[in-house]
Amino acid sequence: MTKLQQVITETELAEAVKEKYLLKFGSENPEEIRVFRSPGRINLIGEHTDYNNGFVLPASVDKAVYFVISPRADDRVILYASDLDETYSFSLSDLSKPEQSWPHYQIGIVEQIHKKGLKIGGFQAAFGGNVPVGAGLSSSAALECCLLFALNELFELKLDRLTIVKMAQKAENEYVGVQCGIMDQFASAFGKNESVIRLDCRSLEYEYFPFPMDDYLIVLCDTMVKHSLASSEYNTRRLECEKGTQILQKYDSSILSLRDTNPEFVELHREELGDVVYRRCKFITEEIRRVQDACNLLIDGDLPAFGNKMYETHQGLQHEYEVSCPELDFLVQQTIRNEAVLGSRMMGGGFGGCTINLVKKEAVPSFEIEMKKAYLDQYQIDLPCYKVKITDGTEEIRIVG
Structure with a gap:
């Protein structure tokens, strides 16, 4: 367009x-x-x-x-x-x-x-x-x-x-x-x-x-699902991050939020944090760093590397922060072998909603057809796709x- x-x-x-x-x-x-x-x-x-x-x-x-x-x-x-x-x-x-x-x-x-x-x-x-x-x-x-x-x-x-x-x-x-x-x-x-x-x-x-x-479009694929876990798990994640902050604060009083630390410091205190809180803190500190790295990639004009960061975010949300769902994971998985897709991940709070996909402009029509067919076959749901420009x-x- x-x-x-x-x-x-x-x-x-x-x-x-x-x-x-x-x-x-x-x-x-x-x-x-x-x-x-x-x-x-x-x-x-x-x-x-x-x-x-x-x-x-x-x-x-x-x-x-x-x-x-x-x-x-x-x-x-x-x-x-x-x-x-x-x-x-x-x-x-x-x-x-x-x-x-x-x-x-x-x-x-x-x-x-x-x-x-x-x-x-x-x-x-x-x-x-x-x-x-x-x-x-x-x-x-x-x-x-x-x-x-x-x-x-x-x-x-x-x-x-x-x-x-x-x-x-x-x-x-x-x-x-x-x-x-x-x-x-x-x-x-x-x-x-x-x-x-x-x-x-x-x-x-x-x-x-x-x-x-000029060469890419952002396409949102809407799972059309919203799992009931969304609001309760959102509140739980906030509490888990606060708990992690309190533990890390004992070793560095300047840590008032996870913004004030880094993945390496989280790793040092992995045992005391415990498995769940450790994984939450690991994701958040890596994601904060990932935003900054992604901006440097945009300055360099390296959209393929930026797309890889999107995939990294989804992996973290799926396995470490645990706010994804089967439908979101399925849609992201469908894009991995598609050379026209630079990056894909779930977007938003989780447990439903959209995936956001960075797709080569000329391949968007075929991308939408393939994604709609795969989703219909898997879940018997018609997949809305929204092309958006910034x-x-x-x-x-x-x-x-």
Whole structure:
């Protein structure tokens, strides 16, 4: 897909949401209607390192949420979920949680604005997009960043991009009740075309690294499964990392998280850590180092070696961190003898979701056919595949006419 085709596709999506806005709210005061876009995200390398204060390597992609929005003269907020054809309305003075779950994200954003002591008026908005829900592309973070960015522009709140990111994360933590890290919102807001972001999850310092997409595409293969272990095992992994940190801290008081140590030091204390905690600490310290090594490979333009790092990550997630599942392992295994695939691994928290694959552009159609057939034969499940390109982050879109 050329850059021009991508722009046309995104414009068409934005126009489709605007058309639904006009059908819902009418076209009075057209000069006040504005359109915003915020993308979903992928993470190339750096899994489960965020809550260990390590590095991650995300990028924003050409699957996005679009808000078409305008101010109102009263204190009402009217939200229209165009993909669901559902409406929810509330007053700015009543942010109580509705039974419907989808408005929680938007109300959470309004609550964060109130908590900052900022004032906004009522508004009406239609939103929709093409971020697959449940595939691990963080559609919720895209939605939160898009609305807050839009309200920041609409009501001249003068929030900078990092503040928007932190408030969007807080909305999900405090109102929605999901204890996500900051990576998803950060990648959605700070994305840059054909670049990945190395984000330091401790300091929030970040740096862009080139990820040229001339010869390769990123293809996500969605297992369509989510095993029930996901949330409980996620919490267990966090506790195991904390336990490892406490043990290692006895030998070096400067170790406040696994970010502060390395695989060699973990190896020294293998016996005291015990088998399970040792393997968790080994993976995390290696993965933090792997992100940094991968960035050096991008500087060198060595994508085949970068792809090998992706395979290393999957091996660690499968055997040491133990957050993979048979379906994910099967999909990664299918790629190993395929010369058109540079790298493949599970992406996200684990126990389901997508694999992320770096594939030579000309081989993508045959890759998808082979993967779909293999998965259908093995699991009797139709395998959705999403081709994604790395694009810019949250922004306002100008639609002519």
